[in-house]
Amino acid sequence: MTEALELLTSASLWAAVLRIATPLIFGVLGALLCERAGVLNLGIEGIMTMGAMVGWLAVFLGADLWTGLLIAAMAGALMGLLHATLTVPLGLSQHVSGLGITLFASALSYYLYRLIVEVGQTPPTIEPFRPLDLGPLTDIPFFGPVLFGQAAPTYLALLAVAILAYVLARTPLGLAIRMTGENPHAVEAQGLNPIRIRIFAVMAGSALMALGGAFLTTAAFNSFFPEMVQGRGWICIALVVFASWRPGKALLGALLFAFFDAYQLRLQTVVDGVPYQLFLMAPYLLSILALVLVARRAEVPEALMAPYRRGER
Amino acid sequence: MRLERRASVPLALAATAPFAAILAALALAAGLILAAGVNPLTAYVEMLKGALGSRLAITEMLTRAVPLMLTGLAAAVAFRARLWNIGGEGQFYLGALAVAWVGHEMLSGLPGPVGMAVLMVVGMAAGALLLAGPAFLRLRFGVDEVVTTLLLNFVVILFVGLMIEGPLRDPLAFGWPQSVPVDGDFRLPDLVPRTRLHVGLLIALAVAGVVWLILARTVFGTEARAAGFNARAAAFAGVSLPKTIMGVALLSGGLAGLAGAIEVMGVTGTVTTTMSPGFGYAGIVVAMLAALHPAGVVAAAIFVATVFVGADAMSRATGVPSFIADVIVALALLTMLVALLFTSYRIRR
Numbered sequence: 016m017t018e019a020l021e022l023l024t025s026a027s028l029w030a031a032v033l034r035i036a037t038p039l040i041f042g043v044l045g046a047l048l049c050e051r052a053g054v055l056n057l058g059i060e061g062i063m064t065m066g067a068m069v070g071w072l073a074v075f076l077g078a079d080l081w082t083g084l085l086i087a088a089m090a091g092a093l094m095g096l097l098h099a100t101l102t103v104p105l106g107l108s109q110h111v112s113g114l115g116i117t118l119f120a121s122a123l124s125y126y127l128y129r130l131i132v133e134v135g136q137t138p139p140t141i142e143p144f145r146p147l148d149l150g151p152l153t154d155i156p157f158f159g160p161v162l163f164g165q166a167a168p169t170y171l172a173l174l175a176v177a178i179l180a181y182v183l184a185r186t187p188l189g190l191a192i193r194m195t196g197e198n199p200h201a202v203e204a205q206g207l208n209p210i211r212i213r214i215f216a217v218m219a220g221s222a223l224m225a226l227g228g229a230f231l232t233t234a235a236f237n238s239f240f241p242e243m244v245q246g247r248g249w250i251c252i253a254l255v256v257f258a259s260w261r262p263g264k265a266l267l268g269a270l271l272f273a274f275f276d277a278y279q280l281r282l283q284t285v286v287d288g289v290p291y292q293l294f295l296m297a298p299y300l301l302s303i304l305a306l307v308l309v310a311r312r313a314e315v316p317e318a319l320m321a322p323y324r325r326g327e328r
Numbered sequence: 329m330r331l332e333r334r335a336s337v338p339l340a341l342a343a344t345a346p347f348a349a350i351l352a353a354l355a356l357a358a359g360l361i362l363a364a365g366v367n368p369l370t371a372y373v374e375m376l377k378g379a380l381g382s383r384l385a386i387t388e389m390l391t392r393a394v395p396l397m398l399t400g401l402a403a404a405v406a407f408r409a410r411l412w413n414i415g416g417e418g419q420f421y422l423g424a425l426a427v428a429w430v431g432h433e434m435l436s437g438l439p440g441p442v443g444m445a446v447l448m449v450v451g452m453a454a455g456a457l458l459l460a461g462p463a464f465l466r467l468r469f470g471v472d473e474v475v476t477t478l479l480l481n482f483v484v485i486l487f488v489g490l491m492i493e494g495p496l497r498d499p500l501a502f503g504w505p506q507s508v509p510v511d512g513d514f515r516l517p518d519l520v521p522r523t524r525l526h527v528g529l530l531i532a533l534a535v536a537g538v539v540w541l542i543l544a545r546t547v548f549g550t551e552a553r554a555a556g557f558n559a560r561a562a563a564f565a566g567v568s569l570p571k572t573i574m575g576v577a578l579l580s581g582g583l584a585g586l587a588g589a590i591e592v593m594g595v596t597g598t599v600t601t602t603m604s605p606g607f608g609y610a611g612i613v614v615a616m617l618a619a620l621h622p623a624g625v626v627a628a629a630i631f632v633a634t635v636f637v638g639a640d641a642m643s644r645a646t647g648v649p650s651f652i653a654d655v656i657v658a659l660a661l662l663t664m665l666v667a668l669l670f671t672s673y674r675i676r677r
Binding site: 057097101105106107108110111112114115116118119121122123125126129130245246249250252253256290292293295296299300302303306307310311313324 | 472478
């Protein structure tokens with residue numbers, strides 16, 4: 016028991032929390048942006064897979080790590096454009112289209128990976144992002160490695176939270192996006208085009224999702240393999256509800272989730288006689304529990320999943 | 329240019345839609361096959377040969393189609409009522425696991441057919457219970473079932489792993505994680521001798537007929553459709569939404585559980601964590617290609633099985649990665665979605 020508590024004071028646990036949270040932060044921000052504009056994007060799981068594959072592949076073929084992330088984001092935006100085309104101007108079922116995008120983006124990623132990369136006994140690797148070393152800052156006991164020893168994209172994720180929170184709350188663009196998710200007819204009345212705003216939001220959101228996937232292959236691990244996203248996309252969809260569609264709370268949710276994930280991993284090593292699968296189940300069950308706790312008072316965007324057609328109510 | 333809803337959907341158009349969607353998907357995938365340096369026509373001919381070119385190939389394809397028919401029916405039943413059951417994969421595994429548990433030495437002494445019937449009910453009950461949870465959470469707490477059913481897929485597969493490494497481990501499998509086997513008496517008999525095709529095919533076809541009857545000819549079927557079409561109007565007309573949704577959940581989960589049960593009893597004999605190549609997810613595509621109609625599900629399952637079985641053979645012959653099958657099936661879902669748009673809307677300038 017004491018061992019289980021001692022784990023809580025180790026810097027490596029808290030450093031792992033931020034590392035595990037990073038792909039979730041990107042993913043949950045992306046899902047949040049899409050939904051704030053009124054579009055549910057269940058393509059997230061596949062888009063993260065695609066980001067993971069494309070980001071890794073770009074670096075494997077010679078691009079530098081940041082270019083890899085950029086290319087992953089562009090691939091994500093492209094998948095977002097596909098989802099947006101089907102669901103926004105064509106008004107097709109966001110559920111079915113999103114699942115279709117997930118199946119398509121995952122299958123396409125596996126296909127292209129198999130086509131381009133020679134896979135032997137072990138998957139080929141790249142040189143990933145290293146934890147930063149800020150000298151004296153990183154040397155501070157406990158806080159140094161946790162706050163100043165992360166891989167660079169982690170800081171990009173935290174920055175993205177601040178930017179998205181600011182844009183949504185304080186800029187005309189953010190107001191237009193939020194209004195499109197609440198009442199697209201009012202947006203039209205303002206002389207703006209809700210269709211265009213939704214397409215933009217879905218593309219930008221999907222790019223963020225892909226960055227989350229790319230973090231897995233360029234920082235958390237150094238290779239790509241099938242099924243590596245492991246439901247992180249679906250967890251992000253749950254986290255958006257948990258966060259009441261707010262970027263700040265989304266960050267909190269991602270950190271909380273990552274804490275449980277990091278803690279259960281370490282708990283496995285000190286608790287005997289409990290099958291490891293029970294620990295691995297915990298994060299998924301916790302996500303469901305979180306949904307149950309908040310669902311009743313969730314402030315769902317009014318026009319979420321309602322297709323917009325001009326002149327139709 | 330704008331879309332205008334058709335007053336009625338012409339039958340000819342509705343019947344053409346899936347074929348147009350499949351052709352479009354194959355045309356799009358042809359680009360990817362070209363990228364692999366292979367002539368798409370050659371690849372597709374190899375695929376057809378691999379799935380339909382011999383008696384053995386056809387039986388293999390039909391063996392693959394059986395679970396797809398049942399998971400397809402599970403998705404179709406649920407989607408009709410706007411219950412987004414994406415948990416077919418988990419329900420499949422739980423149904424399979426329950427059958428391995430009960431079917432191993434627990435029913436010894438029962439006549440074969442009776443034991444088989446019991447096991448199928450057990451598998452259905454397991455799948456139904458698994459979906460009853462998310463349905464309850466939606467009705468009681470307003471929790472979206474898409475996310476809960478998806479997350480439960482991961483939980484169930486971990487649970488299967490736990491059971492087949494623990495209480496249900498097969499001690500004769502030398503450390504290979506698989507469950508205890510279903511007793512020989514309760515394995516489904518072969519339909520075609522010396523092939524893997526089993527009587528599960530006939531069961532799946534019969535189930536499709538029953539589901540069609542339930543949906544088209546019973547009060548429950550009408551209420552389920554009404555709940556999906558316009559929940560508010562249905563409630564106003566006196567349909568009890570909670571009851572209907574829960575009924576749909578039990579039926580849908582039960583069908584996916586039955587898929588797992590029949591796969592264990594007919595093909596694998598034991599449960600492993602890799603026994604399903606995504607039957608639950610592919611069932612969603614099957615249901616959509618069938619426009620959620622039970623008869624269509626049978627045809628769509630045969631198409632999807634043809635793609636999967638054919639792609640393996642084609643991959644061996646041409647070197648095109650067999651993941652092309654997943655790409656074609658996913659594309660077919662997206663193109664079918666667009667095709668459905670054109671059956672219910674027309675373009676006006």
